[in-house]
Amino acid sequence: MRCAAILRVIVILLTLITTWYFAEKMYSNRDNMKSLRSIFEKKKAQFSCGNEKPCPDDYFAFKIISGAANVVGPSMCFENSIIMSSIKNNIGRGLNIALINASTGVVIKTSSFDMYSGDVKPLLEFIKPVAEGTLVFVASYDDPGTKLNDEARAVFASFGSSYSKKIGFRDSWLFVGGKGISTKSPFEQHIKNNKETNKYDGWPEVLEMEGCIPKKTN
Known part of the structure; x- marks a missing residue:
């Protein structure tokens, strides 16, 4: 025991x-x-702007997101700073555009343009005088294409856009190009408004794009 x-x-x-x-x-x-x-x-x-990968020292980091239907506005981040968003109260339905110096990374100006009920003239006055060496950021919200005429589409095409001539009613569109670009920009996304494939009833899904842009050297 x-x-x-x-x-x-x-x-x-x-x-x-x-x-x-x-x-x-x-x-x-x-x-x-x-x-x-x-x-x-x-x-x-x-990593700048919360991107998945870091950018080399001689590149600018960015992330842009299109608007979600007609409810949530787009946002733009450049070099870890939010330059356009609902919180900054500087976005609107239509096309949201930021102009940035390609050498210094300084934001020149930002603005939004109503492409549904507004006039295209203010948009043309904003994009036509863009100086050489300027980066052009574009994010759609709700409807980017109804008032977009041939002249405006041609200006965006000169900035390197492949889809500006195809943008239509309630399409989703993101684009980063520049004045003086000699080739088509690699930074562009576009989804057509299609009731059979739309994620948000009358609108396609949100687009998100991030990347690194080489600094312009003189």
């Missing part, structure tokens, strides 16, 4: 020791995972 009691005590002790060992290992692994996760999130947060 005495030997049996001693054996039971030994088994209990071994069970406790084994349980403690695996519990300690599990918590240690969990702490390591938390540590790795925090390091990853910290590194990710350090």
Whole structure:
């Protein structure tokens, strides 16, 4: 009986020791995972505009998001600064445009233009005088195409747009180009308004685009 009691005590002790060992290992692994996760999130947060990848030193980082139907407005981030958004109260339905110096990264000016019920003249007065070496950011909201005439479409095409001549009623459109660009811009997205494929009833889904733009050197 005495030997049996001693054996039971030994088994209990071994069970406790084994349980403690695996519990300690599990918590240690969990702490390591938390540590790795925090390091990853910290590194990710350090990337300009919250982008997935960092940009080289001689590039500008950006992220732009189109409007969601006619409810949530678009946003533009450039070099980790929000330059257009609902919070900044400088966006509107239609076309939202930011002009930025391609050498210094300084925002020249921003504006929005109603392309549904508004006049195209203010838009032309804004984009036609754009100087050489200026980056042009465009984000749609609600309806970018109803009042967009051939002259305005041609100006955007001269900035490197491939889709400006196709933009229609309630399309989603994002574009980053520039005055003096010699090729079509790689930074452009477009979705046609199509009742059979629209995500938001009468509007297509939101577009999001991020990337790195080389700084213009003289």
